[in-house]
């Protein structure tokens with residue numbers, strides 16, 4: 001069950017959690033016409049801090065532009081609202097969900113007749129894939145094709161693709177789905193980007209493979225460069241994961257999580273040495289201990 005917080009930011013006002021309601025004939029509920037972000041707040045020595053807030057809000061704005069969804073608020077307004085909300089809810093650490101969708105006003109697919117509703121919610125939500133190294137299974141569902149719906153937009157409707165893949169994997173007894181692009185190259189997991197380490201080189205698939213340009217992915221690439229690890233953003237085959245020295249996944253909700261096996265091929269080590277170093281570097285960055293990356297933090 002979700003851990004309820006006192007208030008939700010709803011179209012500009014802080015309203016009690018249970019009063020943040022919408023009509024059943026909301027456009028976005030029927031047609032998936034919405035965009036979203038998932039951001040985390042971490043406890044630091046200077047108090048709670050939002051990690052890479054501006055980057056998340058810029059991605060929200062880009063997603064809205066790709067959908068032609070009018071976003072009434074600027075990223076500056078949404079950043080201020082985020083800080084206001086996290087303060088009002090009194091969190092030390094939390095997850096923040098920004099989303100905007102076509103609201104109530106008209107039915108039918110035409111996107112021009114419905115107003116946008118914008119919401120920011122925050123709640124306490126520990127990393128949800130924690131614990132044991134993950135067992136991945138290649139999904140029978142291909143990642144959304146860029147010419148069907150753009151995977152670069154973090155939009156609500158397209159998450160049906162991820163939800164089908166996640167459900168298939170967990171029904172079969174695995175932890176998470178590995179999704180391939182239409183051309184058969186590796187894309188990403190249902191809600192995380194994927195990395196391999198092979199011969200000391202770190203690799204992750206490009207956006208052209210239908211992978212979201214993850215902010216944690218970008219963080220991991222920057223931290224790897226700090227550590228002097230060679231990084232390559234390039235196409236991967238599923239067999240590259242079978243043959244890798246290490247595999248891990250990462251995302252805002254999950255953090256940096258080692259993979260133990262891919263399609264029942266056990267990885268030689270989980271977590272491997274590079275994964276461990278990157279997970280430690282990630283913890284140091286989000287907690288503000290790594291002074292080089294203080295610019296990623298917005299104090300609440």
Ligand code: PMP
Pocket residue numbers: 038162188189190191192193211212213214215216217250251252253
């Ligand atoms: N891919 C997908 C499909 C996702 O939903 C997410 C979570 N936002 C990610 C990757 C990871 O992105 P980020 O690191 O920005 O959370």
